[in-house]
Amino acid sequence: MGGETKYHPYVKPNRYKKNDPAPRVVPPVGTTVVAQFKSPEGDVCGPPLNLPADVTPEQLALLLNNLLENEDPLPYSFLVDDTEIKTDLHLDIIHGLNRSTEDQITILYRPQAIFRVRAVTRCSASLTGHTEAILSVCFSPDGTQLATGSGDTTVRIWDLTTETPQFTLEGHKNWVQIVAWSPDCEILASGSMDNTIRLWNPKTGKAMGEPLRAHSQVITSIAWEPMHANASCNRFASASRDGTVRIWDATLRKVLLTLAGHTAPVMSVKWGGEGLIYSGSRDKTIKVWDAITGKLVRTLEGHAHWVNHLTLSTDFILRTGPHDHTGKRFATKEEAHAAALARYAAATHDGARKERLASCSDDFTIFLWEPSTGKKSLTRMTGHQQPVTHLSFSPDGATLASASFDKSVKLWDGLSGTFLTTLRGHVGAVFQVCWSSDSRQVLSGSRDSTLKTWDVKNRKLRHELPGHADEVYSVDWSPAGDRVASGGKDRVLKIWRH
The missing domain is CATH 3.10.20.90 (Phosphatidylinositol 3-kinase Catalytic Subunit; Chain A, domain 1)
Known part of the structure; x- marks a missing residue:
């Protein structure tokens, strides 16, 4: 037998070159x-x-x-x-x-998404103007405008056609930590450390009336009622360090309901697609509220430390409403509302697929919930070695990405919560993650001054995007899929494209 190579019967030797890393295992014929x-x-x-x-x-x-x-x-x-x-x-x-x-x-x-979003590979614009750190970047639901909030107390709106500054919105007296677009793109809301919310007309850059005062402490989060639930797009919820959530009518400019019950700052609020509002607090709980009556439906308990952020499996469809990858425009509010209803029905299989909520905490864990049906969590997800700062469901709801101070991004199954993989490469804390609209790529922004895009299917780094001079605090991928925006400590807004 000397010198003769014996092959396993399952392996066909003639199909492989000598330098192949491993022979492919093939089954017996038939x-x-x-x-x-x-x-x-x-x-x-x-x-x-x-x-x-x-x-x-x-x-x-x-x-x-x-x-x-x-x-x-x-x-x-x-x-x-x-x-x-x-x-x-x-x-x-x-x-x-x-x-x-x-x-x-x-x-x-x-x-899977029928369309494909191309990888972002280059910085197409570095836009200066803010004189302090950029704390929040957010594309409009239709992907035509971009808003940023900054430590310099201003909000800026940027023209994406020319990638140039469009409006500077002045009025806040302290850092602007949050900017949030109404689903019809007609109003931009900003929340500040001056304890107020301001409403702006993004087409003119003008303030819509005086600041909205009701909270006694910093505004931490703003969520608009989704378009499929309200064609007028005039209601939103605000969360504050004062421990309350308030529901506002943007037209009447007044508080409709105050949701009180948390015993510590509320850090994240979400307005769901099933008539519920969710609030995550430093009192370690998540509360589920009826969006119409303001009554507490249930309290979700399990975290052993502060709740930092919430994400919904329906986030993308709620954010974009009628707007899809085709870029179609709507002549009337009724037409847009009908399209938003149809997209929401398709995404939830006409209600057969219940909205899932994920929460992350300083206790290093993530919980997955189905909050419309009960207060028991679906699963508790462990693996991060430091506080989990941010998390985001993929647009199709199939995958969950989490960002942590442990310098990693982790991917989890969006239905079962099963751990999928750890994406390593950052050398500093990861602050935020966001998704491409086809759910095939995830993007992370880090203290290490880089952005990274990751291929979800192959679970590998796709592109490293260096260029910022300091920590990257906020990232967003345009719903249209064509651009990424990032901002942070270096005060520069960067736009990234294919």
Whole structure:
């Protein structure tokens, strides 16, 4: 036998060059597996099928589109036990997870965005004007304008067509920590350390009346009622270090309801799609409120330290309302409202998929909740070694990204909370994360002065974006997908493009 190489019967030697890192494991000819498709909501699709063991994701997509009777084929990803089928079923699952071909396998399918967002690779504009740190950057829901809030007490609006300054909004007497657009893009709200909220007309740059005073301490968070729930787009909620959340009518310029009950500063507020408002506080709790009556529905408990941030699985669809990747404009409010309703219904499968809430804390953990149905958490997610400062659901709700002082970004399954991967590369605390509108890339901004984009499917660094001279406090990816904005300690607003 000397000198002769023995091959395992599963390995075909002639298909590989000598310098290949490892031979690919292939099943014996004719090997089949019994498998059944299952939707993200848990519904089975079609009968169990006898599939070739080496069936590819492309072949699975053809089969599934056929089963679902999709007139226009849609792209899907396929998972078994939270492991994605990237090459073929045998390599990734049978061999990769050590599963038997005798077992029936359940294949979870997930729809993917039909469009693709191109990676941002270069800085297209470095815009000066702010004289202190930029604390908040936020694109308008339709992606045509960008607002920034700064430690210099001003809000600035930037023209994205020319990537130049458009308006400087002056009036606050202290740092502006938050800027938030109404869903119809008609009003920009800003919240400040001067304890006031101001409303601005983003088309003219003019203040809409006097500052709104009701809170006795710093404004920490602002959330507008989504367009599908209110075509007028005139109500919003504000959270403050004074421990309250207030619901405002922007037209009447007055407080409609005060949500009191927290015993410490409220750091994050979200206005959900199911008629509920969520508030996360330094009293370690999250409270769920009825948006119409202001009554407390339930309190979510579990965190052992401050709650820093909240995110909803519906965040992207609530933020963008009627606006999708096509850039379509609407002639009337009614038309926009109808489009927002249709997009929300599609995103939630006509209510079959309940809104999920994730919370992160200084206790290093994340909790996943289904707050409309009960106060028990779905799961507690551990792994970060330092406070978790920020988190964000992907636009399709399938993945959750978290940012931490431990210098890492972690990805979690958005339905089960299962840990997926740690994205390492930053050498300083990660302050914020945001997503591309096709859910395929996540972006992080850090104390180390860089932004990084990560490929979610391959779980690898896509691009490093250096250029800031100091800490990056705030990042946002345009809903249109074409631009990223970042701001921080160096006072420079940077726009990044493909």
